[in-house]
Amino acid sequence: MPDLANERVDHRFKALPPDAEGLTVGELSAQRRNLFTGGFTTPVLALSAESVEHNLRLLETYAERHGLAFAPHGKTSMAPQLFDRQLEHGAWGITAAVPHQARVYRAHGIARIFLANELVDPVALRWLAAELDADPGFRFVCYVDSVRGVELMDEALRAAGAGRRVDVVVELGAGEGARTGVRTETGCAAVADAVAATTTLRLVGVAGYEGEVPQADSERVRAWLHRLTALAVDWGKAGRFADADEIVVSAGGSAWFDTVAEVFAELPVFSLPVLKLLRSGAYVSHDSGHYRKLTPFNRVPEEGALEPAFRLWSQVVSRPTPEQAFTNAGKRDAAHDLHLPEAQVVRDGRTGEIRAAEGVTVTGLSDQHAWVRTEEGADLEVGDWIGMGLSHPCTSFDKWQLIPLVEADGTVVDYIRTFF
Template identity: 80%
Template sequence: MSTEALARLAEERVDHRFKGLPPDADDLTVGELTAQRRNLFTDGFATPVLALSAERLEHNLRLMETYATRHGLAFAPHGKTSMAPQLFHRQLEHGAWGITLAMPHQVRVARAFGISRIFLANELVDPAALRWVAAELAADPSFRFICYVDSVRGVQLMDAALEGAARPVDVVVELGAGEGARTGVRTEAECLAVADAVAATDTLRLVGVAGYEGEVPQADPERVRAWLTRLVALAVDLDKAGKFARTEEIVVSAGGSAWFDSVAEVFAGIPELSLPVLKLLRSGAYVSHDDGHYRRITPFNRVPEEGALEPAFRLWSQVVSRPSPGQAFVNAGKRDAAHDLDLPSAQVVRRDGVERPATGIEVTRLSDQHAWLSTAPGAELEVGDWVGLGLSHPCTSFDKWPLIPVAEADGTVVDYVRTFF
């Protein structure tokens, strides 16, 4: 199914739905356009256009594969960052155990493209979605699905929706990251009550514990490690209480993109339990990385000997107005650039095939379709110049572009990544 579904992506017709692509490519299939190996800068692409670096994308995939292997971690990268089935499969090719997702409709996308192991890092109490999951499990014995639970009431709702299901749904108790954090059980006593509620059903099977350390209030290495230590202790206590009697392995899972070094450190100390332990890391933003939020907080900054991720996105825009010596406007705005955490950064200026650093040029504001640039005295910038922008927070970059060119360093476009948000 996955091969056929991915092949169908190449058969999709290029048209007005896909911004930035060459207008003269209309009615070509994506596969036909890919085969032409057009150049991003000289072969008809229109600004603004978002591009992924082919080399940096491959570097990031390889780096996290080796990182997980080195630290004895299974890896289920969070797919909600990209929602790109082609990238899901590349992550699996680079050793990923499966794919993490956040919402039922994302699970449907992943299943449509043949993903056989899915970790839903969220509670799931919607009856229609649960019945769909049950049908998928019944139809495909190889399908592995795990989701959070964090309340007795949630367990009851799941049990009612899944009545008569052929296979139980695997669940992990989500330990909350602290008072005032997001979802998750707040106390160990409540965790035990949730585990007991699961054990009282035939429709659910408790397979482990999980959570998200990125929600630890006032997160720092000490607080994050303390919460991760609680998570491991919870797994140990539930195992001693016999709560994993119906499973073959115990899942202990955490790991966003800011603290996976702490996850690796604490998980290395998980003691021997009654069953094999699946130490499941879920970091996802690495695949494209970024030029803002994650570049500042990546664990590789704290442990540089482990390697370094590389920002793989660049948003190419064009100067459309230069109304004063200190001001310019390019044709990319909120509809095109991630802006929920940081503004884009001006990196390079391109004119007549020559690139130079965007010295003295700063993005100060975004409108819907424009970025406001402040230009220092002597900054060389003219109407018609292309400005390459670095982006912050990949989670809100992919969702603005349904078809993204993947370009080599010289601008040759070698692939197109289809997203589904």
């Protein structure tokens, strides 16, 4: 397993102090530098240590309370240090989307991987077969959503001489116009029949992603989830899971996991144990835009509340008019696929004092500039730092390879390494 603490700090990592070059990440962490006075350059993305810990504990207790297993989607962060924290907080395993992500997970010792995609690449299947054969303790589950996909998997695994069968779940699509997945129960049965005809695959359950339900609301999401659980019940009665050790029923993005918990709680007793597997991933860092509005905790406040953990600090480099300013962070640094960054606080370039960003609004992003509108009376000068909240964690992590983990007083206690 790679030792991330012994990786050397150099020019590859944005915003880190130039005088830290040549130190290991562990050595730099031990110095406990201050984000604002410790030599970091702008723009710099920071992750709140307190908010990350709060969010980890909240989902751990939520899953326990609702009888759910939890395999958070690792593609949100691709950060093995966060995977370890999630596993410490009760996660069953980590979810991946593509073979590269699964390889990163295995390189860092992840023992259980749920691949939320059909895997038909023969090179990736050859790698998977070797991983399964080499490690009897490695558990892997992936989607199947077509007869042709099953044929391709079987062909590649037989060619690889796979000694262990690959566990698969049939993906039920979230409706017409949704993303992947079989659209009808009849189609699902045809895929299950194709799996049963192979010697390389083992059907262990059903799964899908309710976030792709067209025009999603609680009623539509609940209706689709009932289709998914009914499929599991019918197939359990029909003996389709006879070869499985447990039945996997899985769903759950970061917007509707309350509805997933409600419907999964209605599942009857099966002849085999049932793994009710939630896959929400964006909760670790949460955000200040998309997921802040959609989090199930807004609908069920007694369950608690997630905290946005990201803040992008960017410096004002131009103030051409009283109504306009520009900072040095742009599309290369800030998530912008769902919402623009939100100006939250200003750190005074003269005094270091931090205040609310009143009258300051980010209106656009260029490659390396944020366009900022300032209202009358907004106190903003060249040299000030603007702390911005970001929307969509998945496209925040992927822009930064080494992210300072920062306590409330600005002390950097660790650096989170990402592998996109």
